[in-house]
Amino acid sequence: MTSERSETPSTGEARPEPVPAPTGDESAALARRASATPVPTGGEDAAPARQPGSTAVPDWEPWPQPPAVRGRLNRLAVATLVFGLLGGVLAAVTAGFALRRIRRDGERGKGLVVAGLVLFGGWVLAGLVALGIVFTGSDPGTGLRGLRVGDCFRIPTGATASRTAPEQVTRVACDTPHQAEYVDDFPAYERSADERYPGAAVLSQRAEALCRQRQRSYVVDPLGLPAEVRLSWYLPTRVDWSTDPTITCYLTAPTALSRPLRMDTTVLDPAQLGYLLASREWTETRAALVAGAQTSPPATLRDAVRRAETIHTDMWFRLRREPWPEAVRPAMERLLTEMEQDEPAWRDADGEPDQGRLLQVVAQAGQHPDPATELAVRQALGLPTAQGEPMR
Numbered sequence: 454m455t456s457e458r459s460e461t462p463s464t465g466e467a468r469p470e471p472v473p474a475p476t477g478d479e480s481a482a483l484a485r486r487a488s489a490t491p492v493p494t495g496g497e498d499a500a501p502a503r504q505p506g507s508t509a510v511p512d513w514e515p516w517p518q519p520p521a522v523r524g525r526l527n528r529l530a531v532a533t534l535v536f537g538l539l540g541g542v543l544a545a546v547t548a549g550f551a552l553r554r555i556r557r558d559g560e561r562g563k564g565l566v567v568a569g570l571v572l573f574g575g576w577v578l579a580g581l582v583a584l585g586i587v588f589t590g591s592d593p594g595t596g597l598r599g600l601r602v603g604d605c606f607r608i609p610t611g612a613t614a615s616r617t618a619p620e621q622v623t624r625v626a627c628d629t630p631h632q633a634e635y636v637d638d639f640p641a642y643e644r645s646a647d648e649r650y651p652g653a654a655v656l657s658q659r660a661e662a663l664c665r666q667r668q669r670s671y672v673v674d675p676l677g678l679p680a681e682v683r684l685s686w687y688l689p690t691r692v693d694w695s696t697d698p699t700i701t702c703y704l705t706a707p708t709a710l711s712r713p714l715r716m717d718t719t720v721l722d723p724a725q726l727g728y729l730l731a732s733r734e735w736t737e738t739r740a741a742l743v744a745g746a747q748t749s750p751p752a753t754l755r756d757a758v759r760r761a762e763t764i765h766t767d768m769w770f771r772l773r774r775e776p777w778p779e780a781v782r783p784a785m786e787r788l789l790t791e792m793e794q795d796e797p798a799w800r801d802a803d804g805e806p807d808q809g810r811l812l813q814v815v816a817q818a819g820q821h822p823d824p825a826t827e828l829a830v831r832q833a834l835g836l837p838t839a840q841g842e843p844m845r
Contacts, residue, residue, distance in 0.1 A: 527551050530562025530569075537569030540576035544569050597622055597687065597701060602671075603715050605631040608705070616653070618687040618701060627713035633685075634714050636702040637667040641689050650694040660686040664702035672704075672716050673729045679841035682706045682714065712843055720844075724778055725834050731771040732827075735764050746815050751808050758815060762799040765792065784829040791822035 529551035536544035551566050597618045600606060605627040609619050625631050641656055642648040664686045672678055687701040704714050718726060742757050749757065769792045777785050798821075802814035831838050835845040 524559040524561050527555055527560040527562035527565075529554065530560075530565040533569035534565045534572075535569075537572030537576075540573065544573040596620070598697070598699075600624060600635045602635055602637055603627075603713070603719070604635040605629075605710070605713065606633055606635065608632050616657070616686070616688045617690055628711060630709035630711055632709065633703045633705040634710070636664070636671045636684075636704055638699050638701045639663055639667075641694075641698040641700045646698070650691050653688060656688045656700065660688060660700045660702070663700065667702050668704070670717060672714060673721065673726065673733065674716050674836060676840055677716050677837040677842065677844065678704075678714060679706065679710075681708060682710075682841075716844070724775070724781060725836055725844075727775045728772070728830065728834055729836070731768050731775070735761075735768045738764050742815060746812055751811075754808075754811065754815075755803070758799070758802045758811070762803055765795070765799055769793070769796075781830065781833040784826065784833045788822055788826050788830055791826055795821040 529547045533544050533547045533551055536542075536547060548566050548570050551562060554560060555563050555566075600622070604624055607623040607625060607630075609621065622633075627634070640646070641659065643651075643659065664684055668684050682704050683706070685703055685705050687703075689698045689700070693699075713720075721729070738757075738761050742761050745757070746754060769789060772785065772789055772792075798814060798817060802811055805811040805814055828838055837844060
């Protein structure tokens with residue numbers, strides 16, 4: 454029986470056996486199987502068709518696109534922000550032009566415009582609040598730290614004699630009834646803010662000395678103060694010491710005041726101020742000399758006389774240099790003449806060896822110049838002529 458497998462003598466490789474053709478029954482079964490298998494129609498599950506001999510290609514990705522070019526920054530938007538920070542009215546004008554150009558040209562800066570308008574609105578609001586405070590006759594609920602030099606205020610009932618600042622005071626116009634007038638304030642510590650709390654007694658001594666200096670500048674002419682007015686002050690407590698160690702000086706009276714007490718450079722004209730500054734030290738020195746002459750030791754009395762003579766001469770030179778108004782010149786000339794006549798008496802008192810004679814010279818010198826002449830000068834200048842009298 455002859456074998457059906459044969460080998461190729463040249464290559465020595467085995468040939469594949471021939472596949473027998475399907476019989477009739479097998480062909481029918483294959484046809485039925487093929488008709489039962491669904492054929493992809495190109496839906497989601499359909500595999501992509503490949504051309505014969507093609508290779509797999511990875512999914513395609515587009516080249517990265519450059520970012521969109523942003524518009525340039527609008528200069529008017531920057532200007533609006535600057536004007537808004539400074540509170541300039543031009544912020545509202547530049548804002549309108551900036552927004553128009555931003556919409557038209559696609560420039561940047563809208564946020565800067567909005568910020569500038571918000572800042573400008575804050576300035577406007579602050580100005581309105583300040584105007585409301587200025588034009589309001591009284592300001593209830595104001596703390597003491599909200600007051601300024603020259604403000605008049607009312608003190609709550611029961612707090613008039615307290616050395617501790619009240620929580621609330623009422624600021625009022627100075628021509629309305631009030632109990633106090635703000636003179637000045639200053640730090641309560643002596644050398645540095647790190648100083649430990651020294652106690653109420655030490656603070657009272659500091660307050661009395663420094664507040665009297667402030668009053669001397671606040672009221673240049675003490676004759677204008679009513680007799681019942683006294684100087685007072687508020688001291689910081691131990692709790693306040695770490696946050697606000699401030700001494701506050703003010704003038705107060707037991708009865709209601711109805712006019713301002715301030716008499717300084719903000720109120721006085723140059724002629725009034727010149728006379729008061731020239732004569733104030735002499736008036737104080739003369740009064741102290743006459744009051745203490747009887748009890749002072751001879752050496753102390755002679756030193757006081759020498760000092761009074763120096764101040765008297767200085768006053769004469771200062772009054773002589775001032776350009777007085779026409780209405781003041783007659784009275785001022787009489788005053789200067791009397792002071793020239795008093796000069797020898799002061800020189801004699803300085804060299805008088807006898808204590809009794811020295812006291813007589815001091816008493817005579819203390820009566821000059823004539824009070825009527827000084828009164829005429831004050832009337833011509835419009836200054837008070839009696840204790841507590843207001844200026845004219």
